[in-house]
Each structure stands twice: as C-alpha cells, then as structure tokens.
Amino acid sequence: MPRAGLTPHRIVAVAADLADEVGFEKVTLSGVARRVGVKDASLYAHVRSLQDLRTRMALLAGGEMIDRIAAAVAGRAGKDALVAFAGAYREFALRRPGRYAATQIRIDQALVVDSPVMRRTAEITYGMLRAYGLEEPDLTDAVRLLRSTFHGYCALEAAGGFGAPRDVQRSWDKAVDALHITLMHWPREETDHDD
Numbered sequence: 001m002p003r004a005g006l007t008p009h010r011i012v013a014v015a016a017d018l019a020d021e022v023g024f025e026k027v028t029l030s031g032v033a034r035r036v037g038v039k040d041a042s043l044y045a046h047v048r049s050l051q052d053l054r055t056r057m058a059l060l061a062g063g064e065m066i067d068r069i070a071a072a073v074a075g076r077a078g079k080d081a082l083v084a085f086a087g088a089y090r091e092f093a094l095r096r097p098g099r100y101a102a103t104q105i106r107i108d109q110a111l112v113v114d115s116p117v118m119r120r121t122a123e124i125t126y127g128m129l130r131a132y133g134l135e136e137p138d139l140t141d142a143v144r145l146l147r148s149t150f151h152g153y154c155a156l157e158a159a160g161g162f163g164a165p166r167d168v169q170r171s172w173d174k175a176v177d178a179l180h181i182t183l184m185h186w187p188r189e190e191t192d193h194d195d
Contacts, residue, residue, distance in 0.1 A: 006036060006038065006042070006045075006046065007046065008046040008047060008056065010036070011032060011036065011043060011046050011047060011053070012047075012053065012056040012057055012060050013060065014032055014035045014036055015027050015032045015053055015056075015057050016057050016060055016061060016098065016099050016102065017035075017098075018031060018032060018035060018098070019057065019097075019098025019099060019101065019102060020096055020097060020098035020099055021098065022098070023097070023098060023101070024054075024057070024097075024098045024099075024101035024102050025101070027053075027054075027057075027098070028050065029043055029047075029050055029053065032053070054102065054105060055105075055107055055108070055111065057099070057102040058102040058103055058105050058107055059107075059111075059115060059117050059118075060099075060102075061096070061099035061100065061102040061103050062102075062103045062117045062118065062121060063117040063120075064092070064096070064099065065088075065089070065092045065096075065099070065100070065103055066117065066120055066121045066124060068088045068091070068092055069084075069085055069088040069089060069092075069124060070120070070124050071088070072084040072085060072087060072088035073085050073088075073124065073128060077128075077131045078131050078132070078180075079180045081128045081131065082128065082176060082179065082180055082183070083176055083180075085125075085128055086146075086150060086172075086176045086179075089150050089154070090150065090153070090154055090157075090172065093150075093151075093154035093158070094154060094157065094158060097158060100154070104151065125143055125146075126139055126143070129142050129143065129146075129183070132183040132184065132186065134183070134186060137189050138186055138188060138189050141189075142183060142186065145179070145182070146179065149175060149179060153172065153175060
C-alpha cells in the first residue's frame with residue numbers, strides 16, 4: 001500500500017533536488033527512498049524503475065526550464081527574444097545542473113508526442129525562430145544549432161573549461177550575437193523548384 005503523502009510528483013521532485021546536489025547520473029532509487037524516508041520497495045508503488053524515474057525527472061525539469069524561457073521571451077521578438085531565450089537557458093543549466101542534465105536524456109518518442117511539456121518547448125522555440133522567417137527543414141536545423149551551441153557552452157562553463165582571462169559573460173554575449181547574425185542570414189534549404 002502506498003505511503004500517505006507520497007506521490008509520484010513528490011518522488012520526482014525529491015529526485016530532481018537530489019540530482020542538483022549530487023549529479024543526475026548519481027541519483028538512485030535507494031537514495032531517493034532514503035530522502036523520503038521509505039524502503040526502496042515502497043517507491044515501486046509510484047515509479048516502475050530507475051529509467052521511469054529518470055524520464056519523469058526529464059519531463060519535470062523540461063517543464064521548469066521552458067516555463068523560465070517562456071517568461072523571459074514573452075512579448076519579445078527577433079534578437080531580443082533570442083537573447084532572453086539564451087539567457088534563461090544558461091541560467092537554468094548553471095543553477096540547476098542535475099535537472100538540466102535530465103533534460104538532455106533521450107526520451108521515448110511515444111512519450112515525446114504525448115507530452116504537453118515537449119509540445120510547449122517546441123512551440124516556444126520554433127515560434128522564436130519563425131520571427132527570423134525560417135520554415136522547415138531550416139527550423140529543425142536552426143534548433144539543432146542553438147541547442148548544440150547553448151549546451152556546449154554551458155557544459156564547458158560548468159566544468160570550468162574556459163581558462164582564458166576574457167570574461168565568460170562577454171564571450172556568451174558575442175556567441176548569441178553571432179547566432180543572431182547567422183539566423184538573419186540563414187542559408188535556405190534549396191527545393192526541387194529552385195533554379
């Protein structure tokens with residue numbers, strides 16, 4: 001019988017907090033059980049496995065991250081929206097490292113299609129990029145460029161990978177400026193109808 005007050009949402013939130021403290025990969029069902037004061041077996045009334053817990057953590061963290069990004073970009077367009085989006089992304093990645101790591105795992109495509117969090121993330125991200133006049137397949141390529149740039153920069157920054165005396169914030173600002181210029185001058189996908 002499930003313990004009173006113990007819900008899947010509470011377990012996932014505790015696991016996400018633990019991930020921020022010790023690292024996403026170090027979160028175990030035993031560690032979460034200790035945090036909530038139950039035996040390991042009690043968690044199985046709420047989550048099926050460690051993989052299930054990790055997927056739920058990814059969706060929770062993804063929702064928290066896109067909420068911050070959405071608030072930052074609200075009412076903005078073009079470069080202003082890109083700067084706000086990038087700043088909110090970086091702040092989340094650096095302040096919530098375990099949660100951020102959870103957002104980087106691969107999730108089963110069936111869950112992605114049914115997830116309101118994933119739909120909202122796509123709507124906000126693609127909406128920002130449409131202001132640059134991008135359409136598919138260029139939209140997908142642009143999303144991949146932004147994600148890989150933001151993720152790479154944040155991963156290196158979190159690991160102390162920037163050793164030059166140049167201010168890291170100034171380099172970030174230049175990177176976002178460069179992305180804006182790239183998006184403004186995006187090399188359009190040629191179609192069969194192009195001469």
